Amino acid sequence: MSPIPYEPQIEISHLGFAFSADKTHLLKEINLALRAGDRLGILGPSGSGKSTLLKLVSGLLIPSQGEIRVDGELIKRQGLKQSRSFSQKMAMSFQKGGLLDAYNAWENIDFALAELTDFSESERKERSFHFLKQVGLSGSENKRLKELSGGMLKRLSLARVFALSPSILLLDDPTAGLDPVTADEIVSIIEEYAENRSVILIFASGDLAVSFRLANRLGFLWNGFLTYEQSVYDFKKCDNPAIQQFIRGGLSGPLTEPVYART
C-alpha cells in the first residue's frame, strides 16, 4: 500500500498585527483555512498589509494577536525557534527578490540549500543548475545579478523557492514591474510547479490579470480585514463595493488615494 501523500494545511485564526504597541493594527481580524490545491491570491490597495500577511505566515513577523498553524504546528519566529523540517515545508519569494548581490545566480540558490537542506555540495550544485534550467535561465548560472534583467531576477528568486521543493509557496508580487509578456511567462512557471504537486500557494499581487489567472481563490485585504471568495468568478461577481471599485477602476467608491504618508 502506498503511503498517504503529505498534504499541507494552514489555519489562521483571529490574526491581528501592529508594527508596535502604540500603532493601530494594520491587520485586525484575519481568519482563513487553506488546504492542498488552494491557490489564494491576495489583492488590496498598496499599504493594506499584503506583504505583512505573507511575512506572518512565513514566521518572519510574529502576530500581535491570534495564531497561525501549519499542519497543526503553531508558527513561531522562524530561524530562532522553528524546526528545520518546518522551514523546508515553506518557501517565500520577496517582492524585490531578496537575492544576494555578492553571489552569482546559482550561488544564490546554493546558499539557501546549504542553510536549509542536507544535500551534499555536488547535489546542491546540480539542483541549483536544474532549477535554473526549469525557469529558463540556462546559460546564466554564473552571471552576477547586475547582469540579469528584472524578469530574470524574478525567475531566479522563483528557482530558489522551487529548489527547496516547498509544499507551501508564499510569493510576494511575483510579477511586480514586469511587462505583460514576461509576467505571463512567470505565471506559467508557477502554475506548472503548483499543478504537479500537492501544494498551497499564497501570493500577493497588484496585477489583476495575473491574479485572475493564477488563483483559484481570491481575497481582498482592506482596512485590516480579509474578504475572500471561493472562486475567481465569485470574486468578480461579488457585491462588495470596495472590491468592485478595485477591479473596475473608477474614482467613486470607498477606496481613495491617500494624500499623506502612512504613519
Place this chain on the structure above:
Amino acid sequence: MLELKSITKKFANKVVLNSVNLRLQRSQILFVLGRSGVGKSVLLKTIVGLIPQDRGEVWINGEKTDPLNEEKMVTVRQKCGLVFQMPALLDSLTLQENLEFGLEGNQKSGLRKYLDWVQLSEGVLSRYPSEVSFGTQKKVSVVRTLLREPQFILFDEPTTGLDPVSREVTNQMIRNVVKESETGCVVVSHDIQSAIELANSIMLLDEGRVVFEGTPEAFRNSDQGLIRSFCKGMVVLDA
C-alpha cells in the same frame, strides 16, 4: 509638433533603437509600449538629449535639436518636460520649495491652476516629501514639470507598480493635463490597460523597431503574436 526621424542608438554592439520614427501633435496622447529593456526609456531620453542618438533627428515645432549643444538643450527641456518614473523630489526641501527650485519669479503664476489640474490642495505643499504618499509626490513632480509650461510631456512608466485606484488617479491626471493645457504626451509604459483607455495612438517597439502603430482599437484587434501576448495583461471581468 514633436517629430523623431529615423532615430538609431547602439549600446556596445546592441542596436537598441533602429530607425525609429515618431510624430506627435499637441493634445494627443501616444503610448509607446514594449517589453522591458526594449529601449522605451532610451527613446524618451534621446528626445531631451539625456542620451544623444547615434543617427537621426529630433524636431520640435519645426526646429531641429542639437543634443551636443547643452545650452540649446535647456530650451528643449522646457518645451518637452520629462516626468520620471520615480518622483525625484529633493528630500531636504518642502514640496513648495521643490516646485520653486530653479524657477524664475514669473513662472510661479500658474501654480494654483496646475494644482487644480492634478487635484492637489495647496495646504499640502508645506510638507516634506517623506510626509506625503507616493501618489502625492508623483502629482508634485507633474506640477513641477507643468510650471515650465511645456508643449509636450514625456511620461516614463507613470502607472507601473501602482494599485488600480492610484492608476486611475494618475490616468485621470494625464487626461486632465492634456485637456487643459493641450500638451502632447508621450507615455512610455507596459500598462496595456491604461494604453487602451488613454491613448489616441499606440506604438509597439520590439528589438529596436516599431512593429505596430495605430489606434487602441486596431491594437486590440491585431493578430500579431507579440500584441496577443501583451493583451493577456488586460483584465477580463466577464468570464
